[in-house]
Amino acid sequence: MKSALLSILLLGVLGNALADSAEPMAAPVTDGASAAEAAPVGPQLCDAPWFRSGARVQMEGDGTMPMSITMTLRDVMRTARGCSAQLEVRSKSALSALMGPPVVMDQVHEINIDRNSTRTRIDSRNATINAQARYARMFGGASFTGSGVFNYAGMTIRENTTLEGETFQSAVDLKIYPLGSDDMVGTMQAQHASIIVGSRHVGRKQMIDTVLGRKECMPITYEKRTSLGPLMIGDELLQLEPSVLHVTDWYCPTEAFVLRTEIRQNNKVQKVNVTALELTGDEDSH
Template sequence: MNKKAQITRWVLGPLLALAVSAAPTFALAQSAPASGADAAAIVQAATAPLAATPMPAGAALCEAPWFRSGSRVQMEGDGDMPMSITMILRDVMRWDTGCSAQLEVRSKSALAALKGPPVDTNQMHEINIDRRGASSKTSIDSRNAVINARARYARVFGEAAFRGSGVFNYAGLDIREGMMLEGETFRSSVSLKIYPIARDEEVGTIQALYASVIVGSRHVGRKQMIDTVLGRRECLPITYEKRTSLGPLQVGDEMLQVEPSLLNVTDWYCPSDAFVLRTEIRQNNRLQRVDVTAMEIDPPDR
């Protein structure tokens, strides 16, 4: 095996990500041979930058109390891949047909089973919301988002893009117990280059140009009081199935087909804060929980 192939295998070792349902993080491992599933884990984490906290769409998002410059949300996840995620909004702008913002996502993640050092990831997105269509189909997108990730032996640099229709539209809706909310569609792409940690020599590439997330109908459960970082809150459990597909995955010169994954998700949406303060994801009988652990909102402009 030549040196470039060996480094590429180091980078694409046993990877785990929260499969588009959790944080925008990469789980790059330290060693071991690569596989199609390993490469898929990198892309799955990169192709859904907003999936850690379901984002409401359209006018509801533009007018949400937390959608303002300076807002900061901290999230912590447990399970097989402990993680810490910080999301910061900047340069929020509003107009008659929508709004936009710069979204920075910083994250650290680690594979609990390997007990390795965390992987640092930074993503910068320009989020655009267009509410000119029907309210349930208002679009949200980000183009040319920059992604940087650093692990023990390698770093990854690249771009991602996504577009959703009616994405996670909770805020502003009159959501009641027993309701069924319609499904949603989310499409994204990612293109990454892999480098050794101390050199600028490219040693591999990963591309997924036709990734998708299909969310089924969502059932609104009974209101419950739960403990959150903001205190006791009355929140609604919203459950649904989420199917993620990477489409054709190109790793170097090799084209791979990766089986879609099916997740069972519960969003704990708290109407008083117009935010999902807890998310539970179950896959293959394993449960991952992501909680908002800090939420800072600058006062509105006067």
């Protein structure tokens, strides 16, 4: 039970917000070089038509851990090295077996994208986390660094090709309070969490049902390993086993989006579908 609750809280921070936040927001596919020879994605990612203030994506997941995630970009700016933005994430997630209310989590990330690196990097150094469960709330900060960028921006996606893997390193530091009280009762720290994505195989195009109707999309399959690393709960050190997930992204080239993700773990499959897209935004970008 304890491990399950920790997984909801921490994987909600480290998995959904950090890795998956970048996944559906992919820049337009380019023509020319093969996927392995594609140019660094920084310029394409910063210049993508959706990369502007007010752009919003909503996703819904079923299965043993039902979830709802809404992500919004704010304060988009071009910088000397690439671009930056504020990413707001609101999520609800729960374990269906516990039959309890979902964990509600709000996150604000200051995202910096460096296009001058040989492999585009995404950094968030001063993220704020505010989560609430049935009996407690948690408040604190997080940071992450991603190498490779967990999306398909700037790549030429061809059938029967293999794309390189990607890596995220994350840290989270939270204080725990009982609901209705400002008296801290504990702390939670995961300073060496990681998400490692293996090489990804691109399959043949298929027609699937999406929020935008029937679309021709390509299944991209890979293994994703999520580890919380050493986890400190107050003065207690926990070592949780890494989670190994087998993932299929359904990438739809005409929309330049992953509109569905299927996640297999322990012979159970969870589907996460994009249910709303507002890509142009309603604010001026800088």
